[in-house]
Amino acid sequence: MRGMSSMRCNLLLWAMLLACGGVAAAQVSTYNLGRPPSEQELRRADSLIAPNGEGLPPGSGTAKQGEVIYLTRGCAQCHGSTGTEGPAPPLVRSPAPPARSARAETPGHEDHPGGKPAAGRETFNWPFAPLLWSWINVGMPLNRHGHLTPDEVYSLTAYLLHRNGVIEQDDVMDAKSLPKVRMPNRAGYVPPPSSEWWKPEVRGR
Amino acid sequence: MGSKRTARRRFLKEGAALAGLAVGVPSASGQTLGSVRAERPTDLTVARSLMAYGERARFVKTSRFVYEDAWDLHTDPNGKDAHTVLDQQLGIITPAPLHYIQSHGNPPPDIDPTQHRLMIHGMVDRPLVFTMDELMRFPAVSRIHYIECIGNAPNPRAKTLEAMHGMISCSEWNGVLLSVLLKEAGVRSGASWIMAEGADATKHGKSVPMGKVMQDVLVAYGQNGEPVRPHQGYPLRLVVPGFEGKYHVKWLRGIKVVDQPYMTYWEQSSYIKGENHQGAYSPAQGPKSVITFPSAGQRLPSRGFYTVKGFAWSGGGAVRRVEVSTDGGRTWNDAHLPEQPLRIALTRFEFPWTWNGGEAVLQSRCTDDVGRVQPSAADHARFWGSHKAPHGNPIQPWRVTNEGHVLNAL
Numbered sequence: 001m002r003g004m005s006s007m008r009c010n011l012l013l014w015a016m017l018l019a020c021g022g023v024a025a026a027q028v029s030t031y032n033l034g035r036p037p038s039e040q041e042l043r044r045a046d047s048l049i050a051p052n053g054e055g056l057p058p059g060s061g062t063a064k065q066g067e068v069i070y071l072t073r074g075c076a077q078c079h080g081s082t083g084t085e086g087p088a089p090p091l092v093r094s095p096a097p098p099a100r101s102a103r104a105e106t107p108g109h110e111d112h113p114g115g116k117p118a119a120g121r122e123t124f125n126w127p128f129a130p131l132l133w134s135w136i137n138v139g140m141p142l143n144r145h146g147h148l149t150p151d152e153v154y155s156l157t158a159y160l161l162h163r164n165g166v167i168e169q170d171d172v173m174d175a176k177s178l179p180k181v182r183m184p185n186r187a188g189y190v191p192p193p194s195s196e197w198w199k200p201e202v203r204g205r
Numbered sequence: 206m207g208s209k210r211t212a213r214r215r216f217l218k219e220g221a222a223l224a225g226l227a228v229g230v231p232s233a234s235g236q237t238l239g240s241v242r243a244e245r246p247t248d249l250t251v252a253r254s255l256m257a258y259g260e261r262a263r264f265v266k267t268s269r270f271v272y273e274d275a276w277d278l279h280t281d282p283n284g285k286d287a288h289t290v291l292d293q294q295l296g297i298i299t300p301a302p303l304h305y306i307q308s309h310g311n312p313p314p315d316i317d318p319t320q321h322r323l324m325i326h327g328m329v330d331r332p333l334v335f336t337m338d339e340l341m342r343f344p345a346v347s348r349i350h351y352i353e354c355i356g357n358a359p360n361p362r363a364k365t366l367e368a369m370h371g372m373i374s375c376s377e378w379n380g381v382l383l384s385v386l387l388k389e390a391g392v393r394s395g396a397s398w399i400m401a402e403g404a405d406a407t408k409h410g411k412s413v414p415m416g417k418v419m420q421d422v423l424v425a426y427g428q429n430g431e432p433v434r435p436h437q438g439y440p441l442r443l444v445v446p447g448f449e450g451k452y453h454v455k456w457l458r459g460i461k462v463v464d465q466p467y468m469t470y471w472e473q474s475s476y477i478k479g480e481n482h483q484g485a486y487s488p489a490q491g492p493k494s495v496i497t498f499p500s501a502g503q504r505l506p507s508r509g510f511y512t513v514k515g516f517a518w519s520g521g522g523a524v525r526r527v528e529v530s531t532d533g534g535r536t537w538n539d540a541h542l543p544e545q546p547l548r549i550a551l552t553r554f555e556f557p558w559t560w561n562g563g564e565a566v567l568q569s570r571c572t573d574d575v576g577r578v579q580p581s582a583a584d585h586a587r588f589w590g591s592h593k594a595p596h597g598n599p600i601q602p603w604r605v606t607n608e609g610h611v612l613n614a615l
């Protein structure tokens with residue numbers, strides 16, 4: 001494109017835009033299969049939360065409230081009373097190195113990727129705070145999606161963020177404040193790529 | 206159909222108990238059922254059941270390597286990891302019962318196909334919900350593609366082929382193109398990604414860019430001629446050819462059309478900056494190959510002629526060339542590709558070799574039709590910033606000792 005005149009460039013761009021618009025407008029159902037989703041189905045699907053917080057429901061909570069929920073609603077059973085003991089992955093940054101997993105000790109299978117702690121998935125490593133809300137909401141406790149109310153998920157999110165030194169104990173987390181939380185490892189992630197990034201010839205690997 | 210299945214299950218249970226009694230061998234020894242089964246069933250029900258759904262010969266005992274620990278947060282034994290055994294695979298198709306399993310500890314949800322729905326929603330003109338029957342009424346495609354876990358990689362500390370190369374399998378996937386379904390729903394302008402969601406305990410989700418989706422992403426209900434197996438996503442899974450295994454969302458229940466990647470729990474690692482920034486955000490897998498015979502854990506019984514065998518593949522397209530070195534990488538020669546390589550599928554290669562009884566280091570190198578070449582371990586580490594980086598596609602060398610033992614030479 002660099003070699004082209006800007007006028008030709010513009011014309012091309014307009015032609016492409018028109019072509020795309022034309023296709024979108026002309027899209028009609030070919031097979032007439034399927035049905036529109038019910039209200040309930042769409043509500044369930046709303047539990048998918050974008051990194052920028054799009055989709056977060058009404059509700060709120062603080063770290064203080066979250067601590068009680070953490071201890072009484074099942075979290076501590078798997079993650080330990082302070083979020084560091086396990087056996088489930090640690091939720092709170094701990095100075096001690098994680099114990100080697102049993103897999104890493106399996107003869108011939110030492111240092112298998114599955115045997116290592118999952119780098120980047122711990123609370124303090126997440127790039128955007130709403131993702132933490134989303135994961136607790138759909139994944140925790142395991143197999144019990146819907147067990148926690150939005151208020152409880154906001155409280156637990158606040159508790160974990162506070163325990164990792166990201167927010168204050170009395171900070172109220174809700175659909176507005178949570179996306180504004182600056183995660184400490186944000187700079188450790190690359191920004192979303194262009195739509196061409198996946199092409200192998202572009203990666204040139 | 207349901208009652209037949211129940212009958213078969215009952216038979217298997219009782220048959221196992223009977224066979225164990227008859228031969229006096231406890232069946233819990235970890236050996237396959239076949240090893241203690243009578244040569245030929247005389248019971249009419251048993252015989253009929255085997256005629257209705259076949260079993261392999263009792264002498265064949267190929268089985269996956271099942272990890273006993275796997276994912277500390279889960280306790281369900283059905284959520285363990287299992288690695289396939291590539292050196293036992295004959296041809297490019299992995300039998301479904303031997304397909305590697307990596308579900309992050311989640312057991313397969315028990316999904317009744319008559320109750321299962323796929324919803325397409327988000328930035329579309331017409332959100333739609335499909336039953337399995339409706340999905341099967343669309344025009345279907347069948348594609349042979351490999352799926353490989355991002356963690357499948359050579360490793361200086363591992364000692365066996367299945368430990369390092371056991372998380373790749375290749376199947377014929379049958380289903381409907383996602384582009385066809387999205388056209389039905391009418392993708393709105395500005396939509397650039399999809400977010401695919403599974404029905405497992407943690408609702409495994411992955412973001413896939415729209416360009417890839419419209420190219421060749423498949424919503425698969427068939428695997429090697431039968432419904433997708435439970436551990437592989439029954440009744441429905443996404444197949445994203447050439448992308449890391451975790452993109453192939455199993456137990457698929459939702460496709461949300463969106464304008465940004467959702468950076469879910471399991472995809473976050475894709476975005477982490479490495480020491481080398483080139484490494485981040487690149488789920489299309491590079492060219493790769495591995496010699497499966499001879500490979501670590503095997504032993505050559507005597508000097509003389511052998512056919513070196515292996516598999517090559519690439520997430521970028523078809524395998525164009527495989528080279529083999531038997532002298533530690535000093536000289537390379539073209540391997541024979543007995544079949545026409547398929548796009549993003551396992552490809553067999555062979556190389557004639559006479560072992561003179563001395564030490565030898567064998568390795569293979571793949572070039573794909575995009576022109577990319579499989580890197581050495583050193584080059585791979587340089588590019589990614591660490592040998593433990595994702596996309597473990599470096600060259601795998603095997604050392605043959607004077608006694609014929611084959612070891613990991615990394």
